[in-house]
Amino acid sequence: MIKRPFFSLGKPKLKYPVDDTQEQDVIRVIPLPDRVTFFLEDPYERNEGFLIKPGDKIKTGQKLKLTEDDKDYVISSVTGTIADISQYRGYLGKTYAAISIDTGDEEQWDDKFKEGCQKPTLENSLEFLGCLPGDTGFIPILDTHPPLNTIIINGLDKDILVSTNQLIVQTETDSLKTGIEYLREITGAGEIMIAVSPELASQAGEIDVDVKVIEPSYPNTLPEIIMKSILGKTPPADETWEQIGVGLINAEAVVAISNAFTKGQIPVSKLLTVINKDNTTVHVRARVGTHVKEILAALDIETYHGDQLVLGGPMTGHALYSEDLPILADTDAIMVHDKDNVVLPSDCHCINCGECVRACPARIPVNMLIRVLENDLYEEAAKEYDLLSCIECGLCSYVCPARIPIFHYIMLGKYELARIETVEESNA
Amino acid sequence: MPDEKLFIGSHAPYWHNGSSISAKSYDTMLAALPAVVLGISQYGAPALGVLALSVSCAMIWELIMNVAMKRPASIGDGNAAVIGLLFAMLMPATAPWWAVVVGTFVAVVIGKQIFGGIGCNPLNPALVAIAILMLSWESMMDFNDALVNYDFGFNMIYPLAAIKSFGASAVSDYNTVGLLMGQQPGGIGTTFGLGLIIGGLYLILRGHIRWEISLSFLASVFVTALLFNLSDPDKYANPVFHLLTGYTLIGAFFLATEDSSSPVNFFPMLLYGAFAGILTVLIRNIGAFVDGVVFAILMMNVANPLLDKIRPKAMGKGIKHA
Numbered sequence: 209m210i211k212r213p214f215f216s217l218g219k220p221k222l223k224y225p226v227d228d229t230q231e232q233d234v235i236r237v238i239p240l241p242d243r244v245t246f247f248l249e250d251p252y253e254r255n256e257g258f259l260i261k262p263g264d265k266i267k268t269g270q271k272l273k274l275t276e277d278d279k280d281y282v283i284s285s286v287t288g289t290i291a292d293i294s295q296y297r298g299y300l301g302k303t304y305a306a307i308s309i310d311t312g313d314e315e316q317w318d319d320k321f322k323e324g325c326q327k328p329t330l331e332n333s334l335e336f337l338g339c340l341p342g343d344t345g346f347i348p349i350l351d352t353h354p355p356l357n358t359i360i361i362n363g364l365d366k367d368i369l370v371s372t373n374q375l376i377v378q379t380e381t382d383s384l385k386t387g388i389e390y391l392r393e394i395t396g397a398g399e400i401m402i403a404v405s406p407e408l409a410s411q412a413g414e415i416d417v418d419v420k421v422i423e424p425s426y427p428n429t430l431p432e433i434i435m436k437s438i439l440g441k442t443p444p445a446d447e448t449w450e451q452i453g454v455g456l457i458n459a460e461a462v463v464a465i466s467n468a469f470t471k472g473q474i475p476v477s478k479l480l481t482v483i484n485k486d487n488t489t490v491h492v493r494a495r496v497g498t499h500v501k502e503i504l505a506a507l508d509i510e511t512y513h514g515d516q517l518v519l520g521g522p523m524t525g526h527a528l529y530s531e532d533l534p535i536l537a538d539t540d541a542i543m544v545h546d547k548d549n550v551v552l553p554s555d556c557h558c559i560n561c562g563e564c565v566r567a568c569p570a571r572i573p574v575n576m577l578i579r580v581l582e583n584d585l586y587e588e589a590a591k592e593y594d595l596l597s598c599i600e601c602g603l604c605s606y607v608c609p610a611r612i613p614i615f616h617y618i619m620l621g622k623y624e625l626a627r628i629e630t631v632e633e634s635n636a
Numbered sequence: 637m638p639d640e641k642l643f644i645g646s647h648a649p650y651w652h653n654g655s656s657i658s659a660k661s662y663d664t665m666l667a668a669l670p671a672v673v674l675g676i677s678q679y680g681a682p683a684l685g686v687l688a689l690s691v692s693c694a695m696i697w698e699l700i701m702n703v704a705m706k707r708p709a710s711i712g713d714g715n716a717a718v719i720g721l722l723f724a725m726l727m728p729a730t731a732p733w734w735a736v737v738v739g740t741f742v743a744v745v746i747g748k749q750i751f752g753g754i755g756c757n758p759l760n761p762a763l764v765a766i767a768i769l770m771l772s773w774e775s776m777m778d779f780n781d782a783l784v785n786y787d788f789g790f791n792m793i794y795p796l797a798a799i800k801s802f803g804a805s806a807v808s809d810y811n812t813v814g815l816l817m818g819q820q821p822g823g824i825g826t827t828f829g830l831g832l833i834i835g836g837l838y839l840i841l842r843g844h845i846r847w848e849i850s851l852s853f854l855a856s857v858f859v860t861a862l863l864f865n866l867s868d869p870d871k872y873a874n875p876v877f878h879l880l881t882g883y884t885l886i887g888a889f890f891l892a893t894e895d896s897s898s899p900v901n902f903f904p905m906l907l908y909g910a911f912a913g914i915l916t917v918l919i920r921n922i923g924a925f926v927d928g929v930v931f932a933i934l935m936m937n938v939a940n941p942l943l944d945k946i947r948p949k950a951m952g953k954g955i956k957h958a
Contacts, residue, residue, distance in 0.1 A: 214841060215841045215843075239821055286932070305942070331846060415820055442952050445747065445952035446952075513642060515643055515644075516643055516644045516646070518650055522649060523648060523649040523651065524648050525648055527643065527644065527648075528643060529642055530642065531641070531643075547771075550646070552646075556713075556754070557753060558755050559895050559896060561660070563655070569951055571947075571948045571949065573900075573901070573944075581864045594677075594953055597950035597958065602649035605647075605649050605652070606651060606653055607654055607655065608652075608756070615648055616646075
């Protein structure tokens with residue numbers, strides 16, 4: 209945990225650890241798990257009428273859809289039989305169908321992709337590459353008309369201590385290069401650039417794109433701040449990136465595109481940074497859907513009742529209540545947090561010290577925002593106090609001396625606001 | 637499921653920088669210590685009595701209000717103790733016990749708790765108490781009357797009262813070094829200029845107070861006093877004198893910077909400090925009161941919510957890409 213320095217003027221400085229050990233380059237491969245689970249978004253919370261059912265044989269790389277009309281799909285990362293399909297409610301009340309697959313003995317690859325997709329085209333990508341490892345929104349980048357002006361490849365990692373994308377830039381420069389060529393072909397985007405940390409600038413220079421150097425200290429590495437420092441503009445609070453013609457894609461996903469078309473197999477394993485209790489990190493490669501328990505067991509990391517287990521990094525991750533939950537295609541890190549270090553929030557009032565206001569990279573009046581949010585005034589929060597400008601960095605909670613769970617309140621506010629708007633739309 | 641391994645679910649972030657309200661309060665008290673120690677060494681037991689009674693009374697009032705309002709006990713955060721300490725520092729050493737009890741009641745109960753406790757007070761609690769005592773028992777709060785039985789071998793006339801009544805010539809024998817070293821009558825913890833400056837710098841460096849407020853307050857006291865001094869050097873004291881006498885320094889570092897009643901945005905902080913400084917000198921030089929810091933800061937406390945509306949545009953707001 210990075211503590212406040214004794215003398216502290218101004219904003220908190222959260223430096224990313226420098227990769228100086230040889231160990232960093234070693235990627236531990238997690239053995240094939242006995243069971244994997246995928247979360248497939250299902251807003252309707254359906255129970256039946258599915259294309260797939262328990263007992264179905266599934267091949268590696270096979271597309272799993274709930275119904276023929278659904279747009280969302282997942283790619284199976286193992287060969288085996290479906291054991292169970294159940295409902296799962298995730299962060300911000302999102303509902304998913306949790307598809308568990310028991311792994312079979314012999315791995316067989318589904319060859320639909322290989323047969324159908326010799327060439328990197330838009331249709332093929334939409335059809336098969338919707339949930340690439342490392343993906344943070346490839347489909348929205350593809351699915352825009354006209355094509356985007358700019359695509360930024362993110363060679364940095366969103367959260368502190370996480371170095372997944374940095375490792376990709378460091379070790380898979382060649383694949384990245386081909387991936388970018390494919391990306392250009394698929395999207396027809398005007399300009400492609402890559403954002404990297406200063407240490408990797410020369411390496412990224414070998415790639416034939418515009419290299420932008422970003423100082424790797426939090427929150428510089430958040431997508432919105434990257435955009436601001438590269439393009440000098442920020443996405444308006446009520447618009448998506450794609451609406452202003454910019455797309456962001458992780459370096460890992462670009463490498464995955466390259467591997468998909470060169471090898472004819474959709475990549476099914478994910479590179480992760482595992483952050484241990486003492487903040488040391490290990491890189492692992494595991495099949496998407498592997499349960500966290502198996503990864504921790506392979507690394508000999510012991511957890512106890514009352515510890516904290518986080519998918520993602522220390523500032524923006526999501527806590528899990530059980531080890532039997534899987535890693536997803538966009539899980540960049542797993543953090544194990546010792547129970548002695550768990551920070552408990554308090555129900556104290558805001559003392560108006562202004563630490564959050566100074567820390568906020570989006571210049572939100574957090575001291576006022578938290579007051580209206582505490583009183584459930586979500587619409588006022590959005591209108592008067594810039595709730596929707598929040599870029600979700602978590603620094604306000606991190607610096608709060610009253611230990612108010614501000615970030616939690618903000619996310620609750622966004623969630624409730626979306627619900628209010630849905631109700632209003634359906635009543636209109 | 638007693639033996640099932642479960643994990644603590646909470647929202648991000650999972651790290652905290654370790655700061656807390658109590659640490660902040662104790663640091664504030666630590667920063668006030670040099671000035672307090674000099675006050676005790678000058679005035680002896682009576683000063684210590686006022687300080688001890690004030691701090692303990694403030695904490696007791698807080699506890700009573702916690703119980704009465706069925707809120708969790710909040711004296712552990714040290715805020716009540718800070719209020720008690722600051723209140724005592726502003727008082728003359730000879731203040732009777734009942735004045736301290738009443739003053740801390742006003743500070744903690746009326747100044748803070750009835751608004752909802754820490755963070756909800758619109759005015760600085762210690763200043764609310766001092767203002768009410770100044771208006772209610774004028775002679776008790778008059779340092780010339782209160783400290784009439786003390787003689788430390790330096791000029792024992794309250795400098796601000798002297799200049800108000802007799803003009804600049806009456807205060808010519810106060811020198812800057814003497815004022816910095818506490819050679820002036822005044823509140824228990826308000827006379828040791830150097831100690832207050834050291835304490836204030838410590839708080840600024842630790843990030844507990846906002847330097848913008850302190851700096852703009854002191855700068856505007858200096859500039860306003862300078863303008864008065866230039867206009868009539870016989871009647872109005874020089875600016876350094878205004879900086880080192882009365883409640884100016886404790887006001888700049890400990891009172892105006894109170895979290896809840898001061899702005900948090902950059903430009904409002906400068907305005908807040910600047911206006912408080914101007915008002916201070918205006919009240920001192922042409923107003924009815926001897927020292928203007930108390931009312932100047934209270935006045936700006938009231939203006940704080942309005943000032944804090946001046947703020948930068950949030951990211952993604954008001955920019956339209958057609």
